[in-house]
Amino acid sequence: MIDVKGLTKSFGDHLVLDHIDEHIHQGEKVAVIGPSGSGKSTFLRCLNLLEEPTSGTITFEGVDITDPQTDINKLRSRMGMVFQQFNLFPHLSVRENICLAPVKLKLMTKDQAEERAQELLKRVGLPDKADAYPKQLSGGQQQRIAIARALAMNPDMMLFDEPTSALDPEMVGEVLEIMKELADDGMTMVVVTHEMGFARSVATRVLFMDKGKIAEQGPPEPFFSAPQHPRLREFLSKVL
Amino acid sequence: MDWLLDQLWQTFIEKDRWRYFANGMAATLEITVLALILGTIIGVLVAVVRSAHDSQRGNKKGLGHALLGVLDGLCKLYLTVIRGTPSTVQLLIMWFILFRWADSSSMLWVASLSFGINSGAYVAEIVRSGIMSIDLGQTEAGRSLGLTYGQTMQFIVIPQAVKNILPALVNELITLLKETSVCGFIGLTDLTKGAMIVQSRTYSPFVPYIAIAVLYLIMVLALTSLLGLLERRLRASDRR
Numbered sequence: 205m206i207d208v209k210g211l212t213k214s215f216g217d218h219l220v221l222d223h224i225d226e227h228i229h230q231g232e233k234v235a236v237i238g239p240s241g242s243g244k245s246t247f248l249r250c251l252n253l254l255e256e257p258t259s260g261t262i263t264f265e266g267v268d269i270t271d272p273q274t275d276i277n278k279l280r281s282r283m284g285m286v287f288q289q290f291n292l293f294p295h296l297s298v299r300e301n302i303c304l305a306p307v308k309l310k311l312m313t314k315d316q317a318e319e320r321a322q323e324l325l326k327r328v329g330l331p332d333k334a335d336a337y338p339k340q341l342s343g344g345q346q347q348r349i350a351i352a353r354a355l356a357m358n359p360d361m362m363l364f365d366e367p368t369s370a371l372d373p374e375m376v377g378e379v380l381e382i383m384k385e386l387a388d389d390g391m392t393m394v395v396v397t398h399e400m401g402f403a404r405s406v407a408t409r410v411l412f413m414d415k416g417k418i419a420e421q422g423p424p425e426p427f428f429s430a431p432q433h434p435r436l437r438e439f440l441s442k443v444l
Numbered sequence: 445m446d447w448l449l450d451q452l453w454q455t456f457i458e459k460d461r462w463r464y465f466a467n468g469m470a471a472t473l474e475i476t477v478l479a480l481i482l483g484t485i486i487g488v489l490v491a492v493v494r495s496a497h498d499s500q501r502g503n504k505k506g507l508g509h510a511l512l513g514v515l516d517g518l519c520k521l522y523l524t525v526i527r528g529t530p531s532t533v534q535l536l537i538m539w540f541i542l543f544r545w546a547d548s549s550s551m552l553w554v555a556s557l558s559f560g561i562n563s564g565a566y567v568a569e570i571v572r573s574g575i576m577s578i579d580l581g582q583t584e585a586g587r588s589l590g591l592t593y594g595q596t597m598q599f600i601v602i603p604q605a606v607k608n609i610l611p612a613l614v615n616e617l618i619t620l621l622k623e624t625s626v627c628g629f630i631g632l633t634d635l636t637k638g639a640m641i642v643q644s645r646t647y648s649p650f651v652p653y654i655a656i657a658v659l660y661l662i663m664v665l666a667l668t669s670l671l672g673l674l675e676r677r678l679r680a681s682d683r684r
């Protein structure tokens with residue numbers, strides 16, 4: 205579904221991603237873990253070109269998205285993204301947050317979008333919050349709305365950058381629960397996370413990033429029980 | 445007391461001289477409002493061009509980016525020249541050089557144009573600082589949904605920025621209103637020029653000049669209280 209070849213990213217002379225090759229298939233749920241500063245967010249943000257790769261190619265659904273001729277907006281509308289800080293639009297109601305992009309991009313009429321919004325709100329367990337404003341909601345609720353907002357575009361793939369790291373501990377569960385349901389529905393997902401329990405139980409594959417490289421990867425079973433790379437062993441011993 | 449009554453009589457009633465004040469005030473307000481509209485349009489466009497240029501990271505190539513570079517250069521030139529020269533001089537150049545063939549019936553339009561162009565430079569920097577005050581995550585959230593840069597600005601960033609910059613914009617409007625008092629230099633009968641004409645007829649400056657000072661003050665106070673009202677409204681909407 206998405207194919208990454210020789211992906212390199214530097215900020216100035218600071219090399220953050222070092223020739224990454226990776227292929228993510230349709231329906232896979234990939235968890236990305238690794239120490240702070242290892243390039244996890246940068247890797248994820250390169251996938252929808254929020255960061256411009258320094259070199260390398262990324263092919264999504266057969267289209268080379270790093271080609272300047274590609275319509276990047278069209279591509280992004282098929283990849284949902286959920287941020288650590290939620291990034292809901294504070295001046296818009298929950299309904300407007302969800303409907304804005306589908307309506308402005310003329311993918312749906314206003315009525316269709318509102319109906320879809322209601323459906324999605326039900327799905328994330330907040331059917332009565334359509335008229336609320338982001339500031340009136342808890343962090344966990346905001347993140348669930350952010351997931352609904354991304355889903356409103358009917359994306360083929362969802363990217364999550366530490367979706368629960370900014371949440372109070374008691375709210376982490378509700379967001380992970382939504383993500384798990386999404387995974388069960390067959391969504392292709394790439395999730396940067398520090399939630400090892402989630403990675404273990406939901407991911408079909410785990411990537412360990414270290415110093416701009418994918419140092420080790422595999423299905424959660426041997427990955428967590430029999431880590432090979434010394435850096436991964438050290439990392440797991442700290443977080444587990 | 446008799447002296448003052450006599451002066452008031454001479455200044456306002458005799459030969460219907462109050463008309464100079466009424467017509468002058470109308471001209472002042474008209475120029476201010478037209479210049480405000482033009483200045484806002486110019487200011488927002490320039491601010492968006494400059495922010496778009498600033499937000500380009502990395503080594504982007506291609507025609508679009510070259511064009512943006514040229515536009516940004518033109519905007520910088522505009523800002524430097526307009527903010528580096530007195531608005532009075534700009535008005536003189538506009539009327540006596542650029543529009544030297546225009547007849548006097550279009551004087552008000554030329555003055556509005558001149559002050560609009562002047563004000564646009566100040567509004568641009570106000571709007572730009574407003575745009576910069578909005579968290580980058582808002583732009584990223586908009587772009588990740590597939591919205592274009594322009595749509596993200598229009599529906600997400602600028603509506604939020606307006607709240608932050610409203611006080612500065614009203615201050616700019618107050619400055620603009622007061623600066624139009626130099627319109628007499630090109631022979632336009634605004635409020636100040638009206639008072640000067642009356643003084644030249646009655647040979648007594650006291651009442652006409654004190655009167656226009658009071659009139660300017662009233663207009664400024666009206667604008668200030670309008671700002672207070674708007675701010676209270678916005679704060680109320682922040683609480684929801």
Ligand SMILES: Nc1ncnc2c1ncn2[C@@H]1O[C@H](COP(=O)(O)OP(=O)(O)OP(=O)(O)O)[C@@H](O)[C@H]1O
Nearest residue numbers: 215218220238239240241242243244245246247366
């Ligand atoms: N816009 C930027 N400009 C300069 N350096 C950056 C930028 N974004 C990231 N970096 C640097 O790139 C490196 C990798 O950052 P990245 O955010 O990808 O790490 P991460 O693995 O997501 O870390 P964390 O777990 O803390 O989120 C860091 O050293 C960071 O300082």
Ligand SMILES: [Mg+2]
Nearest residue numbers: 244245246366
């Ligand atoms: Mg990160």
